[in-house]
Amino acid sequence: MNLKAIGLYVIKMPLKLPFSTHLGTVAEREAIIIEAIDSTGLKGYGEAVAFSSPWYTEETVQTCYHVLKDFLIPLLLDSDIIHPNQVDVLFKGIRRNHMAKAALETAVWDLYAKQKNMPLARLLGSTATTIPAGVVVGAKTAAAAIDQIEGYIEEGYSRIKVKISPDHDYALLAMIRGKFPDIQLMADANSAYTLDDVEKLKALDEFGLLMIEQPLGVDDIVDHAKLQKQLTTPICLDESIVSFDDxxxxxxxxxxxxxxxxxxRVGGLKTALAIHDYCKDRGVPVWCGGMLEFGVSRAHNIAMAGLPGFTIPGDISSSSRYWEEDIIVPEVTVRNGAIEVPDQPGIGFEINYKRLKAACSFEEMFRL
Incomplete structure (x- = not known):
């Protein structure tokens, strides 16, 4: 692929509205944008989606930067790969650090698609021209959640996700269902429950939820199996799934x-595609989760979410949902509940360098 340089840009921007879960509130989002450059000057982009503190996974922006700079980038620049699938193999000697790995791997995928003059979505096997848009509500009160949902329905979002916890679940969902009886509704627990809460979770079956996401421990699979046998509502796993074997x-x-x-979360597109294919073959629906991303990661999600196994609208919303101004042009927009899949080479969006530089607190370039 003739890689000649890798650039890292640490950026930070305030969210338009603070995003709250039982784990805390995010008011400002930090991330790392990766720029992979070949010998002709062509550029591919990825995004490290770890948060500033280790509340979602053990990775942070700072740990990603360290692993990228000191381990992954030297490995990549010292290699002679011809396809993005080789990046995963190249990084096998570095344990976990999935978000750092994915950031670099997705930049290579974008560059490779541009070298082939193909949209990334088509390269991955998607034929979709649009994808349905879902949105997540992160509000501290039921009244605030209702207000947000009303606005999102007016904007055309076809699936709503709300955050729940043991002290903020039944009453919240009852109010939402009373106000919006027909919306596609799901609940995300972010591991707030234990098996001692079985009866509390069984009570939520009456609301006809699409799913309850990650009710139990972040690294659990066994207890979720015990819980699923007792629920009518499908369980969705998020944090527990960090590899194909998971x-x-x-x-x-x-x-x-x-x-x-x-x-x-799973370390890159190669593993994400393998999980998609496995689940599709077994009739297990998948959907694309969100990480309060900037436009680069959002663009990769759009490319992937058009694959046929993604039968549930993902957490892929418009850029304006989070940012006064995103770092990509054009910005991601939702029209009539759908997002267009770009037909331009690579991720199909350009970098808004003026906005990137304005949001950038530190940058570094690594050359072959």
Whole structure:
């Protein structure tokens, strides 16, 4: 692929609205944008979607930067890869650090697609021209959640996700269902429950939810299988699935009926595609999760979410949902509940360098 340089840009921007879960509130988003450059000057982009603190996974922006700079980038620049699938093999000697790996791997995928003059979505096997848009509500009160949902329905979003916890679940969902009886509704627990809460979770069956996402421990598969046997509502696993084998074991054990695929969480597009294919062959629906991303990661999600196994609208919303101004042009927009899949080479979006530089706190370039 003739890689000649890798650039890292640490950026930070405030969210338009703070995003709250039982784990905390995010008011400002930090990330790393990766720029992969070949010998002709062609550029591909990826995004490290770890947060500033280790509340979602053990990775942070700072740990990603360290692993990228000191391990992954030297490995990549010292290699002679001819296809992005080789990046995963190249990084096998570095344990975990999935978000750092995915950031670099997706930049290579974007560059490779541009070298082939193909849209990334088509290169991955998608034929979709649009994807349905879902959105997640992260509000501290039921009244605020209702207000947000009303606005999102007016904007055309076809699936709504709300955050729940043991002290903020039944009453919240009852209010939402009372106000919006027909919306596609799902709940995300972010591991707030234990098996001691079985009766509390069984009570949520009456709301006809699409799924309850990650009710139990972040690294659990076994207890989720016990819980799923007692619920009518499908369980979706998120944090528990960080590898292909995790997905395989969860399906085999009956730990879930749905899987959330996040490119960053599973270490890159190669693994994400493998999980998609495995689940599709076994009739297990998948959907694309969100990480309060900037436009680069959002663009990779759009390319992936058009694959046929993604039968549930993902957490892929418009750029304006989070940012006054995104770092890509054109910005991602939702029209009539759908997002267009770009037909331009690579991710199909250009970098807004003026906005990138304005949001950038540190940058570094590594050359062959």
């Amino acid at each position: 997905a395989r074991k969860a399906v085999e054990l009956g730990s879930c009926q749905v899987i959330n695929i996040k490119i960053g």
